[in-house]
Amino acid sequence: MTAPSFAEQSAWMQAMRPETARIEFVFNNGDARHPLLELLAHLDSVRTVGVGPDNWHYRRGRPTAVKRSYAYDRDIVRAIESLGCFFPEAASDKQWTELGDVDVMFLDKRGKTLGVTVTHEGMLIAPADEDRLTRQS
Numbered sequence: 194m195t196a197p198s199f200a201e202q203s204a205w206m207q208a209m210r211p212e213t214a215r216i217e218f219v220f221n222n223g224d225a226r227h228p229l230l231e232l233l234a235h236l237d238s239v240r241t242v243g244v245g246p247d248n249w250h251y252r253r254g255r256p257t258a259v260k261r262s263y264a265y266d267r268d269i270v271r272a273i274e275s276l277g278c279f280f281p282e283a284a285s286d287k288q289w290t291e292l293g294d295v296d297v298m299f300l301d302k303r304g305k306t307l308g309v310t311v312t313h314e315g316m317l318i319a320p321a322d323e324d325r326l327t328r329q330s
Contacts, residue, residue: 196279196280196281196282196283196315196316197280197315197317198282198283199277199278199282201317202278202279202280202317203274203278205308205317206270206273206274206278206299206308207270209299209307209308210265210267210270212301212307213265213299213300213301213307214264214265214300214301214302215262215263215264215265215299215300215304216262216263216265216269216297216298216299216300217260217261217262217263217297217298217300218260218261218262218263218295218296218297218298219244219255219258219259219260219295219296219297219298220258220259220260220261220293220294220295221255221258221294221295221296221312221313222293222294223257223258223259224240224259224261227293227295228276228291229272229273229276229292229295230261232268232272232275232276233263233268233269233272235268236263236264236266236268236269237263237264238261238262238263239261239262240259240260240261241259241260241261241262242256242257242258242259242260243255243256243257243258243260244256244258244260273292273297276290276291276292277290277291277292278290278292279292279297279310279312279315279317280310280312280315289312292312293312294312294313295312296309296310296311296312297309297310297312298310305320306320307319307320308320
């Protein structure tokens with residue numbers, strides 16, 4: 194399976210913009226000196242160490258992952274794009290864009306997931322995929 198192109202990744206984000214109230218980042222390898230944080234330094238975020246299990250990404254909790262939650266701001270989308278979006282182009286031999294091993298979740302004002310990335314698998318997931326992707330315990 195080929196990861197979506199930069200244009201497809203950008204279009205996916207842009208399609209969610211009207212409903213997005215929060216954007217959450219899960220830094221799988223920590224957030225120390227991450228370039229995204231420099232780009233978003235002017236925005237407030239809530240930082241949490243450790244991510245619990247959920248239906249989208251993690252069967253088990255990830256106690257060392259760092260989550261940052263931001264109120265929606267267009268600068269977040271611009272920052273993601275400036276780092277190369279979520280996944281490298283198919284022709285690239287790089288494993289990651291400058292965003293790195295960071296999963297991103299877009300949430301509406303009620304906290305409902307609008308879309309999520311699974312970076313290590315090169316996947317963009319929308320709510321229509323939920324039934325197919327939800328794992329039964």
